[in-house]
Amino acid sequence: MVLDFVELSLRDYALLGQATGLNLDFSKIVPNIPFMLQGVGVTLAFTIVSALIGFAWGTILSVFKISTFKPLKWFADFYTSIFRGTPLILQLAIIYFSTPQLIGYAIPPFQAGVITFSLNSAAYSSETIRGGILAVDKGQREAAMTLGVAYPLMMWDIILPQAFKNILPALVNESIALLKDSSLVSTVGALDLMRRGQIVAAEKFIYFEPLIFVGLVYYVMVMTLTWVAQRFERRMRASD
Amino acid sequence: MIRTEFLCKSFGRLDVLKDISTEIKKGEVVAIIGPSGGGKSTFLRCLNLLEVPTRGRVYVDNVDITTPGVDIKKIRQNMGMVFQHFNLFPHKTVLENVTYGPCKVKHLSKADAEKLGLDLLSKVGLEQKAGVYPSRLSGGQKQRVAIARALAMQPEVMLFDEPTSALDPEMVKEVLDVMKELVRSGMTMAIVTHEMGFAREVANRILFLDSGRLAEDAPPDIFFTNPRSERACQFLEKVL
Numbered sequence A: 001m002v003l004d005f006v007e008l009s010l011r012d013y014a015l016l017g018q019a020t021g022l023n024l025d026f027s028k029i030v031p032n033i034p035f036m037l038q039g040v041g042v043t044l045a046f047t048i049v050s051a052l053i054g055f056a057w058g059t060i061l062s063v064f065k066i067s068t069f070k071p072l073k074w075f076a077d078f079y080t081s082i083f084r085g086t087p088l089i090l091q092l093a094i095i096y097f098s099t100p101q102l103i104g105y106a107i108p109p110f111q112a113g114v115i116t117f118s119l120n121s122a123a124y125s126s127e128t129i130r131g132g133i134l135a136v137d138k139g140q141r142e143a144a145m146t147l148g149v150a151y152p153l154m155m156w157d158i159i160l161p162q163a164f165k166n167i168l169p170a171l172v173n174e175s176i177a178l179l180k181d182s183s184l185v186s187t188v189g190a191l192d193l194m195r196r197g198q199i200v201a202a203e204k205f206i207y208f209e210p211l212i213f214v215g216l217v218y219y220v221m222v223m224t225l226t227w228v229a230q231r232f233e234r235r236m237r238a239s240d
Numbered sequence B: 001m002i003r004t005e006f007l008c009k010s011f012g013r014l015d016v017l018k019d020i021s022t023e024i025k026k027g028e029v030v031a032i033i034g035p036s037g038g039g040k041s042t043f044l045r046c047l048n049l050l051e052v053p054t055r056g057r058v059y060v061d062n063v064d065i066t067t068p069g070v071d072i073k074k075i076r077q078n079m080g081m082v083f084q085h086f087n088l089f090p091h092k093t094v095l096e097n098v099t100y101g102p103c104k105v106k107h108l109s110k111a112d113a114e115k116l117g118l119d120l121l122s123k124v125g126l127e128q129k130a131g132v133y134p135s136r137l138s139g140g141q142k143q144r145v146a147i148a149r150a151l152a153m154q155p156e157v158m159l160f161d162e163p164t165s166a167l168d169p170e171m172v173k174e175v176l177d178v179m180k181e182l183v184r185s186g187m188t189m190a191i192v193t194h195e196m197g198f199a200r201e202v203a204n205r206i207l208f209l210d211s212g213r214l215a216e217d218a219p220p221d222i223f224f225t226n227p228r229s230e231r232a233c234q235f236l237e238k239v240l
């Protein structure tokens, strides 16, 4: 049903294209649409897994950054500067291509992607989380200290929940960036949305239509995520 | 109970406390008063090491808590503290605020902690607010919850830092009433306050801190009628 409709309107477009002298024919890619849409699952799985691991590791790094034990702080700062100071695509290439060379493990593209993006997103989110922790009123810390609460417990129960709440919008924005950047895994051959668009393009020798289609799907995903985040944020603000 | 010897505290070049030697005996109620910036809060915060003294000693139950290796968490459990700005945990309900210490620090069972918590909330007249979040409370109610939270650790001493200064005038009385009840129960208390009437009524001794010096240490009758120091006279003229 829906596909019929898509096909129909795409034909209209094709006619339009011919009428205006442009060589556009969206109907050509209609049979490939299911194949391309399967990439949505891959892209989403990839984004969600990387975001979660990146968030967990980023939280640990952020706690290192505010630690009074200097070596931990140095490590976390250095780590962040490395991942922020080099291109993401280079990091991906290093992990994908040099893992087999170094430890003899033929790492699958998806795994290489998840590792790279988790490590990279941790570097960025650790800065955001650090900011969130520092923004928590210092009276909270003092209240916990006067109850005799140990530092790790205080972090976990009192400080981090409030920090996360403060920075939720920023974390969602980072996830959105991650969703878009995830298209880079296509360069090592993971069958994500982007890669599938390119495959269709190569098969059919048409570029504009499949790439525009893929772009539209990314756009819808990003807009949906943005919308959900805004609703969520509004609800949380109402609860304050 | 608490004794300080030549307690000094500097922030950088600013000497905030200068050789404070005094004692708070068991069951005593001591009011700490003086002009703004005189070091009252800093003195109080040195007593449970929220501020680390630059020099001098602080003894709690004859243990010098400024020596390295003292288990300060253990000592803080025994010293409740109430802050000017309440510092309730905003992401926990009123009852959770009160039971947090007993549950997580003293490892009471949830049932025991809640029984204790509800009992304390009823003592401060707020048992019907047990399930709500602090943001729903008035200032006076927040401060009463904060007192209950501190009492839940069953401390031997209670430290108050201007507990009514952030309150609207009509809410001051409800908090002072709770504190008077505490005085009647025989609690050892150190109270930084600008409420002269209250200090005169409940305190056994007045400590007058001016520019970091302990300018007077006298019973209220003597302090309010016959202060020895020039500065205390000037201060009393202004506030009475």
Ligand SMILES: Nc1ncnc2c1ncn2[C@@H]1O[C@H](COP(=O)(O)OP(=O)(O)OP(=O)(O)O)[C@@H](O)[C@H]1O
Pocket: B011, B014, B016, B034, B035, B036, B037, B038, B039, B040, B041, B042, B043
């Ligand atoms: N963490 C800090 N760093 C630097 N200076 C500080 C710090 N805490 C307090 N001070 C300074 O120490 C002095 C004494 O401060 P304190 O808060 O103890 O005074 P106070 O008597 O409690 O005053 P108030 O009645 O206004 O609360 C002030 O000049 C203050 O600016």
Ligand SMILES: [Mg+2]
Pocket: B040, B041, B042, B162
């Ligand atoms: Mg003060």
